[in-house]
Amino acid sequence: MSTPRSTRMNLSAGLASVIVAAALVGLKLWAFGQTGALSVAASLADSAMDLMVSLGAMAAILYAAKPADEDHAFGHSSAEDLAALGQSIFIAIAAGAIGWGAVNRLLAPARPRWPTNPSAWWSWAPPSP
Ligand SMILES: [Zn+2]
Numbered sequence: 001m002s003t004p005r006s007t008r009m010n011l012s013a014g015l016a017s018v019i020v021a022a023a024l025v026g027l028k029l030w031a032f033g034q035t036g037a038l039s040v041a042a043s044l045a046d047s048a049m050d051l052m053v054s055l056g057a058m059a060a061i062l063y064a065a066k067p068a069d070e071d072h073a074f075g076h077s078s079a080e081d082l083a084a085l086g087q088s089i090f091i092a093i094a095a096g097a098i099g100w101g102a103v104n105r106l107l108a109p110a111r112p113r114w115p116t117n118p119s120a121w122w123s124w125a126p127p128s129p
Contacts (some may be wrong), residue, residue, distance in 0.1 A: 007061075014054070043078060057084075064080045
């Protein structure tokens with residue numbers, strides 16, 4: 001069971017996480033607009049996903065703060081646990097995809113090139129020679 005104090009702390013941390021992620025997205029959008037650098041675009045995509053995960057966590061924290069009711073006699077704090085599990089799975093899948101892409105590029109016979117087609121940035125296959 002979460003106490004009112006820990007609920008306040010969780011809400012503060014969740015809000016800070018959303019604010020920081022939103023600030024990073026804004027700054028990286030500006031930087032990408034100024035430079036057009038693909039490395040900034042990749043970092044922007046990372047921060048945008050951070051923002052989405054932070055918003056999901058904030059929603060879970062708000063839901064978890066609800067008091068116990070007829071449907072949930074022990075409260076709603078499991079929502080935070082489920083959100084954390086979802087975030088962990090998301091991070092594990094992203095890590096696996098990045099690792100797979102890195103291994104493929106390392107083993108590719110041709111020199112890797114950054115795809116010029118933006119939709120291909122999300123493909124994990126090595127570039128064709
Ligand atoms: Zn309920």
